[in-house]
Amino acid sequence: MNLKLETRFNLKIFKYYIAVLLAVSFLLVPHPVLAQDSAEGPTYIVQSGDTLWDIASRFNVNLDELMAANGLEDGNLVVGQEIIIPGLDGVTGVLRTETVPYGDNLRSLIRRTQAPQSVLRRLNRLVSPTELYAGVSLIVPVDIELPALSARASLGVGDTLLEEAIRQGSDLWSLATINNVESTSATLPGEVLYAPAGESIEDNASGLPPAFTSATVSSLPLIQGSTAVINVSITENLALSGSLTSDKEYTLHFFPNGENSFVALQGVHAMAEPGAYPLKLEATYPDGSVESYEQMVLIASGGYPNDPLLIVPPETLDPTITEGEQNELIATISQTSPEQLWSGAFTNPSAYEDCFTSRYGSRREYHADDGSLDPYFSFHSGLDFCGGTGLQIDAAANGIVVFAGETIVRGNATIIDHGWGVFTGYWHQSESYVQTGDQVKAGDVIGLVGASGRVTGAHLHWEVWVNQVQVNPMAWLGQSFP
Numbered sequence: 001m002n003l004k005l006e007t008r009f010n011l012k013i014f015k016y017y018i019a020v021l022l023a024v025s026f027l028l029v030p031h032p033v034l035a036q037d038s039a040e041g042p043t044y045i046v047q048s049g050d051t052l053w054d055i056a057s058r059f060n061v062n063l064d065e066l067m068a069a070n071g072l073e074d075g076n077l078v079v080g081q082e083i084i085i086p087g088l089d090g091v092t093g094v095l096r097t098e099t100v101p102y103g104d105n106l107r108s109l110i111r112r113t114q115a116p117q118s119v120l121r122r123l124n125r126l127v128s129p130t131e132l133y134a135g136v137s138l139i140v141p142v143d144i145e146l147p148a149l150s151a152r153a154s155l156g157v158g159d160t161l162l163e164e165a166i167r168q169g170s171d172l173w174s175l176a177t178i179n180n181v182e183s184t185s186a187t188l189p190g191e192v193l194y195a196p197a198g199e200s201i202e203d204n205a206s207g208l209p210p211a212f213t214s215a216t217v218s219s220l221p222l223i224q225g226s227t228a229v230i231n232v233s234i235t236e237n238l239a240l241s242g243s244l245t246s247d248k249e250y251t252l253h254f255f256p257n258g259e260n261s262f263v264a265l266q267g268v269h270a271m272a273e274p275g276a277y278p279l280k281l282e283a284t285y286p287d288g289s290v291e292s293y294e295q296m297v298l299i300a301s302g303g304y305p306n307d308p309l310l311i312v313p314p315e316t317l318d319p320t321i322t323e324g325e326q327n328e329l330i331a332t333i334s335q336t337s338p339e340q341l342w343s344g345a346f347t348n349p350s351a352y353e354d355c356f357t358s359r360y361g362s363r364r365e366y367h368a369d370d371g372s373l374d375p376y377f378s379f380h381s382g383l384d385f386c387g388g389t390g391l392q393i394d395a396a397a398n399g400i401v402v403f404a405g406e407t408i409v410r411g412n413a414t415i416i417d418h419g420w421g422v423f424t425g426y427w428h429q430s431e432s433y434v435q436t437g438d439q440v441k442a443g444d445v446i447g448l449v450g451a452s453g454r455v456t457g458a459h460l461h462w463e464v465w466v467n468q469v470q471v472n473p474m475a476w477l478g479q480s481f482p
């Protein structure tokens with residue numbers, strides 16, 4: 001036998017016998033005992049905005065019993081106050097809420113928090129593990145006597161629990177006990193394991209298939225009208241793709257954001273029904289094989305109000321006109337340029353920085369001024385700035401003009417492509433100073449405010465599109481994406 005092959009073979013045999021020996025030791029040696037239940041029962045730290053009614057409802061306890069257990073005769077609470085939650089027999093520690101990240105599941109949550117499955121199910125009234133949508137807020141008991149389990153790792157193909165324990169600077173039985181592993185051979189490749197934090201331990205686990213090093217979605221839960229930032233790192237140069245379904249299925253477009261790291265931006269439609277929707281990632285190897293991961297992601301309501309009834313010219317509501325214009329607009333903003341042209345937060349396009357006549361997301365009802373058409377129900381897809389005819393309109397960021405012309409609904413309009421599927425629209429202008437193909441920089445004057453199109457008065461209507469979806473422009477003025 002070749003010397004190198006013989007050495008590798010003997011090493012595998014050695015690893016096998018060591019694993020068997022330590023597995024037997026694991027059964028014979030006393031295991032570390034986790035902290036025992038506290039006699040006082042679980043407590044909760046009051047957060048900003050909490051009321052006694054909210055807390056009683058969250059933990060499904062009687063309000064009068066909650067007040068009696070804490071001597072709260074007047075019902076007043078102070079942020080940071082520690083209160084006892086009565087009636088939760090068998091539950092101990094400090095109760096906190098946390099948001100389920102993308103890639104987490106019930107098994108990894110149990111391992112990380114060291115909370116029994118029955119306790120987690122009871123506190124959160126879980127019927128099925130599939131209810132752990134990314135973005136869901138969970139109640140988790142934390143035992144302050146236990147060491148923090150912030151070190152994450154996952155076994156590679158061919159790895160043993162012993163090898164991982166050595167890498168973690170831990171021991172086999174402690175690692176098995178912490179992770180509720182009944183047998184040293186009960187872990188699978190890619191499965192997330194936890195250990196006490198140490199200076200030399202790196203966070204190298206994601207809970208995803210081996211092709212993915214990490215995947216994050218910010219900020220969870222997603223809100224109607226928000227911009228989802230999806231960061232994914234992969235182990236090698238693979239083809240990355242994915243999709244997010246809300247009001248419809250949107251194909252994600254990933255762009256380089258570091259070595260083997262990629263980012264996708266996706267708008268969440270303002271009219272998407274609140275609920276859980278699938279976010280799927282796929283990594284394709286050169287041989288055509290695919291590794292994929294899918295998890296439901298929570299989309300929450302934006303709490304948008306209703307605008308007053310709007311009376312507008314009938315031609316701006318005529319479906320034979322509006323549908324064609326909308327299709328042309330979608331065709332324009334569906335082109336995804338590979339270069340990111342903007343940098344940092346967008347600049348305010350209006351002469352007025354903080355004066356608005358209508359904000360994004362408001363529900364709207366339009367009526368034709370002659371009563372010739374049925375009412376039209378929609379939402380406000382942008383931000384309306386104060387100001388009358390003739391005020392300057394600035395480009396919000398660097399980009400290329402992809403449309404400049406007259407329309408029925410949007411009036412004299414300009415659309416700028418900023419790359420990566422991000423566009424801005426400037427409606428109802430009295431004059432336009434740019435043409436299709438022009439390159440513009442942030443702050444360049446591109447036109448003047450007017451009252452063209454579907455309006456009730458002169459103003460600038462400004463939109464931001466992210467991968468075919470209109471999103472809340474205020475977010476792009478307040479923060480830098482991605």
